[in-house]
Amino acid sequence: MRATVMFGAGDVRIETVPDARLLQPTDAIVAVARAGICGSDLWPYQTMEHSGTGRRMGHEFIGVVKAVGADVRTMKVGDVVIAPFLYSDGTCVICQEGPHTSCLHGGRYGSDGVDGGQGEAVRVPQADGTLVVLPVGADDALMPSLLTLSDVMATGHHAALAARVGPGKTAAVVGDGAVGLCGVIAARRLGAERIIILGRHPDRIALAKEFGATDVVSERGDEAIQRVRELTDGLGVHSVLECVGLEQSTRTALSIARPGGAVGRVGLPQEEAIPESLPTFFDNVTIAGGPAPARAYIKELLPDVLDGTIEPGRVFDRVMRLDEVPDGYRAMNEREAIKVLIELKTKERRR
């Protein structure tokens, strides 16, 4: 089968790899119908050291079940399923307490003999705990929005929950990438009265406004902090969704929370330390967040996607075939595209 392999910074190729096949009785084989390129795939695209064997890529995908192991109970061959960006058993003590992302028997796609999502098929470990069967066909018009539940929409929702967004509150979203845009959707869905988007790309800002952003702050650093304070009677906002993970964006996020407010961090931190330790201490600012337990949120958000209440699939502004994926990485890295949807042909799915 064919799959996306990264060999180093800027070097993504479509390669022939061993076919996905069942190894454990808890596995399922999924023929990928749609996959996404994630903003987090761009970190290795910018920094990865050259590797002779390469690294399999992709963790956002929807597909059709091609085979199931003997212990798999909740799906059958032919079902359309969505995968959250990590796999998990759903039964260990940690999963039962909520954060599937730290499952004792879980892991990630593209490593330890597990296929990446940007390819023709994936062996999904812990299939019952991981995959969610969708009540639609593999070519349904809702596919782009459904696919966002595997990562970016779930992550935006997680940021909003961690930031304690609620009715009547003012929220700020730091970052206008796909996660930030989904954060705007999530903040509105949870009832925020005012949503300030911090970003500077005109196409993304326009989409953020359509999703419910009421104010735009295009400045950066101290000027951005100043501007948010001006918009909030000098107090700052109740809820901050940090959707970038860089030092400056984190500092901005922590500096615009008002006393007693909360910051939900979902951008992968690029620094060891969290800045603004003293001011956030004295202002009783809650700092929460982490990887989103997408497995739980898929079920929570699915009804709103199915009935069209939310349309997070609009963050995909480009559709490509599998053999065009290297150009998809380039386009996202150069900010030409917000997010790339990979559409696999039916023929590829049958292989």
Ligand SMILES: [Zn+2]
């Ligand atoms: Zn678990």
